[in-house]
Amino acid sequence: MTDGGRIEARVRALLARAEHPATPRPEAEAAHAKAAELMLRHALDEAEVRAGHGERPDPVVYWERVASGAGGHARARTAAAGTVIQAYGGRYAVRGDGTRRQDMTLLIVTTRAARDALALLLPSLELQMERAGRRETDAYMAVVGEDAFARRSDRTRWANGYFRAFVVGYADAVARRITAARSGLRAEAGEGSSRALVLAGEQRRVAEAFAARFPVLGRPRTQRVRADGYRAGQAAGRHADLGGGRLGDGPPAIAP
Template identity: 35%
Template sequence: MTEDKLARIRKLLAQAEDPAATTAESEAFNAKAAELMARHGVDAALLAAVDPGREVVGDLTVELLAPYAVEKGSLGAAVARGLRCSAVLRTTRRGSGSDYSLHLFGATTDLVLSEMLLTSLMVQGTGELTRRGVPRGEHPAAYRRTWWLGFAAAIGQRLQEAEATAAHESETRFAAAGTSAALVLADRAALADRAAAEAYPSLRTAAARYLSGGGGADGLAAGQRADLGRTPGVTRPARRRLG
């Protein structure tokens, strides 16, 4: 049954990514994918609470491709936080440039959902930003950086709302198991944070970034529409917790 649910979510996300889909169609696919993801994640948390050996806390790494890799990392942090995972941004210096990746920690189901959604949102965001012209008078790079940050903010808010709704609708089942949705979900997120802290004991919080550019509002609007469905000479990665 779990694989059937995941397959349905993947299908909805793929439909939202399709360039031929209208804005209204993408919105509908996104909304349904978000709803199914939230329900699936909450169901998995309840089952794990009843049977603690059912899931373990694990990790996975997601590469962040240029351009705007750091801003895409903010999107990854929003997705991870919304799905009870912890995200660490890793920076690897390569000559005059840097490569970036996200190291995610969380329960098995939450990691699967996070990677699936983040991959889809990268495609959706890149596609929309490519089709969108930079407004007159805006610096292209500055506009696009702030666009990604606005997109990430909207995704984070939508995930929070979807998860809260799913938890509320499942509260009776949690009560029957002798617990509450809020407690179980908070414990699940805390385990992810603990795993990240153990893997990176010297972790530091990323400093706030202040960017020029007027793309934030456009990115926020796009996020509200989005479907919520190496080489020698590499230096040791620098790590920052996102979110």
């Protein structure tokens, strides 16, 4: 088996452990973090070898990913996936607005290696995020009295708001962990190293390709999310600052 095959086998094993319902949350989070770091390190190692041999760098590619509108949560799912994509050095735009429970599509520009890594990581993260969000939302609503809402629809709306905020917070925390891993790999090699130059080159090429594909973009539509659900999601995704608690804070989801 090649080095790439061994890495992929290890990553798939880690993600399978993270996805198993019996895996405790801290262990699942650690498995996701380790999988992301393995893929980042392997991609950088290969890029350094190519650069050392004078070969062409990893190509920049365009791809799309659908965020399900089930439950009316397409915008939250889009923001969640988008922040992880950005942490991997990618850029994205959005098609659709998620109204009437419609799907939305992320229009993504990354390196090929980042696309391949995200194709493994995102489905696993989304599965864990949705499971944790449902579980935490049910636990949260269990202590809210039935008489707290005049109508059942109000209660459902309140629960949905908590779930969406949880999803955004969870993804933000995961993205910060990926960003920290990328920074750690750069620092490990030192500024001015071939690895640092590879990362800088990838960032520049992705930005140029994105600007060429989307020269004009509309203003992103921001949405406030509930602070309680956002904090719970951050804790579940592993400690990160609450910030403003808005989809538009930090690098925003952007729409053409």
